[in-house]
Amino acid sequence: MKVLGSILSALLLACITTVQAETLPLPEGVISLASPEGEALLVGAEARNDYFPLSINFTTQINPAYCGPATIAMVLNALNVPRPASKKTLGLGLFDQENIFTPAADAVKPAKAILSPPYGMTLDDLGGLLAAHDLKVTDVHASESDLDAFRKTAVAELADDDHFILVNYLRKAIGQESGGHISPLGAYDADTDRFLILDVTRYKYPPVWVTAEALFAAMNTVDSDNDGKTRGYVSVSR
Amino acid sequence: MKVLGSILSALLLACITTVQAETLPLPEGVISLASPEGEALLVGAEARNDYFPLSINFTTQINPAYCGPATIAMVLNALNVPRPASKKTLGLGLFDQENIFTPAADAVKPAKAILSPPYGMTLDDLGGLLAAHDLKVTDVHASESDLDAFRKTAVAELADDDHFILVNYLRKAIGQESGGHISPLGAYDADTDRFLILDVTRYKYPPVWVTAEALFAAMNTVDSDNDGKTRGYVSVSR
Ligand SMILES: [Ca+2]
Ligand SMILES: [Ca+2]
Numbered sequence: 001m002k003v004l005g006s007i008l009s010a011l012l013l014a015c016i017t018t019v020q021a022e023t024l025p026l027p028e029g030v031i032s033l034a035s036p037e038g039e040a041l042l043v044g045a046e047a048r049n050d051y052f053p054l055s056i057n058f059t060t061q062i063n064p065a066y067c068g069p070a071t072i073a074m075v076l077n078a079l080n081v082p083r084p085a086s087k088k089t090l091g092l093g094l095f096d097q098e099n100i101f102t103p104a105a106d107a108v109k110p111a112k113a114i115l116s117p118p119y120g121m122t123l124d125d126l127g128g129l130l131a132a133h134d135l136k137v138t139d140v141h142a143s144e145s146d147l148d149a150f151r152k153t154a155v156a157e158l159a160d161d162d163h164f165i166l167v168n169y170l171r172k173a174i175g176q177e178s179g180g181h182i183s184p185l186g187a188y189d190a191d192t193d194r195f196l197i198l199d200v201t202r203y204k205y206p207p208v209w210v211t212a213e214a215l216f217a218a219m220n221t222v223d224s225d226n227d228g229k230t231r232g233y234v235s236v237s238r
Numbered sequence: 239m240k241v242l243g244s245i246l247s248a249l250l251l252a253c254i255t256t257v258q259a260e261t262l263p264l265p266e267g268v269i270s271l272a273s274p275e276g277e278a279l280l281v282g283a284e285a286r287n288d289y290f291p292l293s294i295n296f297t298t299q300i301n302p303a304y305c306g307p308a309t310i311a312m313v314l315n316a317l318n319v320p321r322p323a324s325k326k327t328l329g330l331g332l333f334d335q336e337n338i339f340t341p342a343a344d345a346v347k348p349a350k351a352i353l354s355p356p357y358g359m360t361l362d363d364l365g366g367l368l369a370a371h372d373l374k375v376t377d378v379h380a381s382e383s384d385l386d387a388f389r390k391t392a393v394a395e396l397a398d399d400d401h402f403i404l405v406n407y408l409r410k411a412i413g414q415e416s417g418g419h420i421s422p423l424g425a426y427d428a429d430t431d432r433f434l435i436l437d438v439t440r441y442k443y444p445p446v447w448v449t450a451e452a453l454f455a456a457m458n459t460v461d462s463d464n465d466g467k468t469r470g471y472v473s474v475s476r
């Protein structure tokens with residue numbers, strides 16, 4: 001995953017910006033969930049079972065390289081994986097972007113590696129970190145799949161109680177700034193053939209509805225940090 | 239607001255708990271948003287305009303005394319109040335539970351005071367902190383209002399684009415553990431006469447649908463930290 005491009009463009013942005021800042025303008029072709037059209041799509045979505053447990057655990061990545069940890073924390077909470085008790089939470093539990101790094105997870109990819117060049121994590125790291133939490137994981141590089149297979153799997157799993165679908169895609173391919181990115185899917189609308197991405201970079205973009213075709217194309221891009229393999233999607237269950 | 243009782247009972251809970259922890263069991267009479275019934279209420283809610291901008295900014299209070307700051311951060315983001323740029327967010331902006339304490343807010347109630355006995359903030363503090371962000375604020379102690387007036391105001395403002403409604407209530411009065419609490423409302427269902435509380439203590443409880451009557455009664459309780467005035471609600475707009 002490349003976030004250096006994003007960092008550079010953001011630094012540039014920071015230079016030309018005043019003391020106030022908003023999320024970035026959305027490209028054509030995607031629909032914000034925070035719009036009348038986006039809300040109506042959710043209400044009329046044909047598969048939206050996963051939206052609710054994910055949205056009540058929606059979180060913002062705590063630094064520019066942490067789209068993966070934020071996504072993992074949301075999904076562990078949504079799956080009701082037994083949570084680590086914490087003093088911060090009155091002895092109750094909630095996964096966050098720090099405590100997901102159990103010893104087993106650290107052995108796959110420690111936080112320190114995610115925070116060092118080339119920053120972030122690959123699709124394989126994502127699958128490995130989830131598996132380190134004793135979950136059943138299937139990760140699929142887009143090049144080994146196709147649009148129809150992805151759609152079929154993702155729609156079925158968005159509709160069921162057991163599985164969640166996480167996507168690793170190139171933002172630039174859907175017109176956003178700009179590098180590789182990871183977030184969970186929340187819903188699917190059959191009438192428009194669009195998936196809802198619950199984007200964890202909440203300071204940058206709202207959740208967006210993206211066509212299945214555009215999303216698959218954005219996953220079917222080479223990740224130069226992952227031995228030239230393509231990005232893709234992860235299916236996860238307990 | 240009293241959180242000491244909660245802290246004590248949580249410490250007790252922490253003692254009898256093993257390494258894993260879940261959210262607390264829900265009392266009878268409230269309906270979790272994370273249930274088929276709760277999801278159906280949202281889809282069929284007669285006023286739910288505010289749910290979307292709030293839910294995409296849903297956050298967890300960062301310590302047991304911070305229900306107020308978490309609620310304020312969600313509402314400032316949902317209102318699109320110009321956001322402070324931050325290095326943590328690539329030069330873009332997002333309100334969080336630390337940067338809401340601008341000099342003007344600090345003058346009303348500094349973070350340090352919220353973290354000292356008696357912990358947390360009162361309804362009047364909540365209104366004052368929001369006003370310090372140049373917002374239009376109306377705070378209403380429940381004793382000065384009644385169920386019909388509250389319902390009418392809250393339903394109208396949950397349906398419009400401009401206002402948000404925040405509630406300050408006694409958890410114990412709706413069967414939850416246990417002290418005074420603050421969170422935003424997300425929606426209203428007329429068929430069941432229930433409001434949706436987007437509870438910021440996400441490690442403790444999911445969002446719940448509570449009857450208007452029970453919610454009003456829980457607001458119409460004396461806050462011993464606020465000169466014996468009752469809790470209540472705050473209406474806020476830009
Ligand atoms: Ca539809
Ligand atoms: Ca599912």
Ligand SMILES: [Ca+2]
Binds near residue numbers: 282428429
């Ligand atoms: Ca209804």
Ligand SMILES: [Ca+2]
Binds near residue numbers: 396397399402
């Ligand atoms: Ca409103």
